[in-house]
Amino acid sequence: MTVVAGERRFEASRERVFELLTSPEVIAAAMPAVRSHEVRDADHWVATVTPPLPLVPALTIRFEVLER
Numbered sequence: 001m002t003v004v005a006g007e008r009r010f011e012a013s014r015e016r017v018f019e020l021l022t023s024p025e026v027i028a029a030a031m032p033a034v035r036s037h038e039v040r041d042a043d044h045w046v047a048t049v050t051p052p053l054p055l056v057p058a059l060t061i062r063f064e065v066l067e068r
Helices: 014-021 024-030
Strands: 034-041 044-049 059-064
Antiparallel strands (some): 034 044
């Protein structure tokens, strides 16, 4: 399992940043090669990614909000 962690400050309210970082539509649009995404519930969604390489199968990435 991969865990992404870190800190970055933005010129926006906490509420706006949280809204964007937990929006499947925003995250999927920001990731290269995402072909589709499916929202399972408020804390879980799945993206299908097709890397731009020959003969590479599509990858499924599962997202989960662990802490609010």
